[in-house]
Structures are given as structure tokens and as C-alpha cells.
Amino acid sequence: MKKSKKLVIYGVGKFADFIIYSFMHDSSYKVVAQCVEETYISKIPKTDHEFPLVNFDDLEKKFNPDEYELFITVGDDRVRERIYRSALKKGYTLATYIASSAIYPKNLKTGDNVYIGEKTGIQPFVEIGNNTFIIAANIGHHSKIGKNSLLSVCLLGAEVQVGKNTFIGLNATIKPKIKIGSFNIIGMNSKITSNTPDHAVFSEPATKIHKLSYKDINGKYL
Structure with missing residues (x-):
């Protein structure tokens, strides 16, 4: 595939490696650099990045936004x-x-x-918000996925609405026409059969809702 676009990746580590591999081997983008904020640069081992690591804070001085695009590879939605x-x-x-x-x-x-990502299946009339990752998930028709969310190897029925900043984990299943609140964390193997409030956390067995909130454990699942 001809590489006609130049791309800078925000992020380092294995998650960034995974995203970079996708762009390099299955897109028209050529990755040219990685970046993080200046606060973190000195703390990052060379083994955590494949491409030259540059300062995000003044990125536009070295990589003109008119010539380069950016992709953000950070698991923590905040x-x-x-x-x-x-x-x-x-x-x-x-x-x-x-x-x-x-x-x-x-x-x-x-x-x-x-x-x-690969192995993702999406039916017609689906909408996916900005800054959202869909990894090997199946999404039913007329569903809407909120911005800043991450869905990983899960199954959503038709007409499901997922609020912003929500994580849905491995093998979780969402019943058709369910409304998932914003800032939800729905853990592995959970089965959601009724609407959920904002800031809710769910896990198996029998899909237990926890007294913990999204704010308590956000950033610790990826």
C-alpha cells in the first residue's frame, strides 16, 4: 500500500506498538515519530518507542500540522x-x-x-464518536458509541447507546436497546440487560454493580 500521508503517534509502550503496527501495515499512513509531553520524556526508556521521541508541547514547530497528522494512543480516556x-x-x-x-x-x-481494529463487525446505521477505540467488537445496527470510549472484544445488540468515556471489556454482552451511561466501566464477561447510570462499574458473576465508581478505578484497566 502506497504511503501518501505522514503520521505522528502520541504515546509509547505496547499499546502504542499495537496501534503503530496497524497504521504501518494496513493504511496509507507512514509513521515518522512518537511524542509525549515534556514532563514524561526523560522517564521513558528507549525500548518503549520504535520511532524518534519528540516533545508534544512544541510538536507543531517540528511537525507542521499542514503536513503531518496525529493519532493519540492512550488507554486512559481522561x-x-x-x-x-x-x-x-x-x-x-x-x-x-x-x-x-x-x-x-x-x-x-x-x-x-x-x-x-481487525475482527470488528459493525452493522448499518452505527455512529462512533470522536477519540474512540473499537477492538474486535461486534456492534448491532443503529447503535451509538459515545466519544472517548473503548470497546474491546465485546458484543452490543441493536440500538444500544453507549455514553461518553465508557469502557466495555472482553466478552461483555449488552442487550439490544440498552442505554449505557457515561463514565461506565463494564468488566469482562458482564451481561447488561437494563439501562445503567453514569459513573457505574460492573463485573461478573451475575453482573454485579459495585459501590466503586468510575473515578475510583479509571486508568487501571489498560
């Missing part, structure tokens, strides 16, 4: 959202990746800084 806003202020276009092997309709609506 950090990803903050960097996303900063990138837009700097004038960057945020790339979107859709795997060539993903199954999705022509009328799929996505925002920017969206990742849709």
Missing part, C-alpha cells in the same frame, strides 16, 4: 481526551484507522482519532 483537545488547538488533523479486514457499512459515521 488523558486521551485532554491530549485530543490540545492537539486540536495546535491545528492538527486527527487520523482515523479502520482495518481492511473489519466488516462495516458504507454509511458508518465516525469522528476523528477513531480506531476500528
Whole structure:
């Protein structure tokens, strides 16, 4: 595949490695550098980044937003959202990746800084918000996925609405027409059969809702 676009990746480590591999081997993008905020640069081992590591704080001075696009590879939704806003202020276009092997309709609506990985299946009339990652998930028709969310190897029935900044984990199943609140963490193997409030945390067995909130454990699941 011809590499016609130049891309800088925000992020380091194994999650960034995973995203970089997708762009390098299955897109028209050529990754040229990685970046993080200046506070973190001195703390990052060379083994944690494949490409030259540069300072995000003044990134636009070295990588002109008119020539380079940016993709943010951060698992923590709060950090990803903050960097996303900063990138837009700097004038960057945020790339979107859709795997060539993903199954999705022509009328799929996505925002920017969206990742849709291999083995993902999306039915018609689905909408995916900005800054959201879909990794090997199956999403039923007419569903809406909120911004800053991450869905990993899960199953959503038709007409499901997922609020912003929500994580849905491995083998979780969401019943059709359910409304998932914002800032939810739905753990591995959970089965959601009724609407959920904001800031809720769920896990198996029998899909238990915890007294812990999203704020208590956010950033610790990826």
C-alpha cells in the first residue's frame, strides 16, 4: 500500500506498538515519530518507542500540522481526551484507522482519532464518536458509541447507546436497546440487560454493580 500521508503517534509502550503496527501495515499512513509531553520524556526508556521521541508541547514547530497528522494512543480516556483537545488547538488533523479486514457499512459515521481494529463487525446505521477505540467488537445496527470510549472484544445488540468515556471489556454482552451511561466501566464477561447510570462499574458473576465508581478505578484497566 502506497504511503501518501505522514503520521505522528502520541504515546509509547505496547499499546502504542499495537496501534503503530496497524497504521504501518494496513493504511496509507507512514509513521515518522512518537511524542509525549515534556514532563514524561526523560522517564521513558528507549525500548518503549520504535520511532524518534519528540516533545508534544512544541510538536507543531517540528511537525507542521499542514503536513503531518496525529493519532493519540492512550488507554486512559481522561488523558486521551485532554491530549485530543490540545492537539486540536495546535491545528492538527486527527487520523482515523479502520482495518481492511473489519466488516462495516458504507454509511458508518465516525469522528476523528477513531480506531476500528481487525475482527470488528459493525452493522448499518452505527455512529462512533470522536477519540474512540473499537477492538474486535461486534456492534448491532443503529447503535451509538459515545466519544472517548473503548470497546474491546465485546458484543452490543441493536440500538444500544453507549455514553461518553465508557469502557466495555472482553466478552461483555449488552442487550439490544440498552442505554449505557457515561463514565461506565463494564468488566469482562458482564451481561447488561437494563439501562445503567453514569459513573457505574460492573463485573461478573451475575453482573454485579459495585459501590466503586468510575473515578475510583479509571486508568487501571489498560
